[in-house]
Amino acid sequence: MMMSRLVCLPGLLCTAEAYADVLRGIDVPADVMELPDSDNFQGIASDIAAALPDRAILVGMSMGSYLCLEIARREPDRVAGMVLIGCTAEADSEQSAAKRGKVVKWARREGLDALSDTICAGMLSPQNRAKAPLRQKIARMAHAQGLEIFQRHQAALAGRPDNTAALSEITCPALVITGADDTVTPPHAGRDLAEGLANGRFVEIENAGHLVVLERPDVVAAQLNLFIGHDMKKETLAE
Numbered sequence: 424m425m426m427s428r429l430v431c432l433p434g435l436l437c438t439a440e441a442y443a444d445v446l447r448g449i450d451v452p453a454d455v456m457e458l459p460d461s462d463n464f465q466g467i468a469s470d471i472a473a474a475l476p477d478r479a480i481l482v483g484m485s486m487g488s489y490l491c492l493e494i495a496r497r498e499p500d501r502v503a504g505m506v507l508i509g510c511t512a513e514a515d516s517e518q519s520a521a522k523r524g525k526v527v528k529w530a531r532r533e534g535l536d537a538l539s540d541t542i543c544a545g546m547l548s549p550q551n552r553a554k555a556p557l558r559q560k561i562a563r564m565a566h567a568q569g570l571e572i573f574q575r576h577q578a579a580l581a582g583r584p585d586n587t588a589a590l591s592e593i594t595c596p597a598l599v600i601t602g603a604d605d606t607v608t609p610p611h612a613g614r615d616l617a618e619g620l621a622n623g624r625f626v627e628i629e630n631a632g633h634l635v636v637l638e639r640p641d642v643v644a645a646q647l648n649l650f651i652g653h654d655m656k657k658e659t660l661a662e
Contacts, residue, residue: 427503428476429453432487438564448644462578468493478503484636485509504596509633511612514585523577539565546633548604590619596654597623602631
């Protein structure tokens with residue numbers, strides 16, 4: 424049986440470059456799909472789902488992982504498996520949604536370089552915050568995306584649904600990866616997500632924050648290879 428195609432979805436203010444180092448370490452072909460430019464979360468999910476190859480294995484980081492989860496819930500026949508990195512099933516609280524709008528206003532006032540510096544300070548593990556190549560990559564992707572897309576994607580995230588009650592209905596193999604120092608979607612949130620899924624498994628990665636794909640790409644690649652070589656093969660044999 425032909426292996427399902429790996430499709431990677433980046434996070435907020437990230438481009439395909441976010442996965443460059445990960446893809447160099449995996450054993451199967453993969454595509455990175457840029458997120459559609461829209462402020463409608465459901466519309467973004469629908470557009471991505473329509474462009475997927477048959478029975479794709481979805482890999483998402485942050486915003487990309489929320490979209491993977493939504494697509495798997497809505498169109499389970501399109502998804503063979505998924506890897507959710509820095510993810511929670513919960514929707515934004517009213518306070519969190521309001522904060523997104525405030526961050527956008529602040530970023531418009533202070534600029535993309537200040538926004539990039541804030542991302543590095545708040546989303547990277549303390550061990551990684553001073554690494555110049557990592558900081559440069561984050562700034563490069565932020566400038567490539569720009570403030571207009573940032574604003575629309577923040578609005579989309581503020582309106583995303585809560586998928587907690589539907590987790591047990593998602594039956595494809597799923598790996599949830601969380602950085603040990605992630606303060607956005609902490610390890611307990613990732614663990615709860617994996618336990619709620621019908622066929623979920625949780626991995627915590629040391630020396631990484633919310634941007635574990637950028638911080639520990641070698642470890643993420645190794646986990647992807649294990650997921651494809653073990654979890655997905657076990658699912659194929661069970662069919």
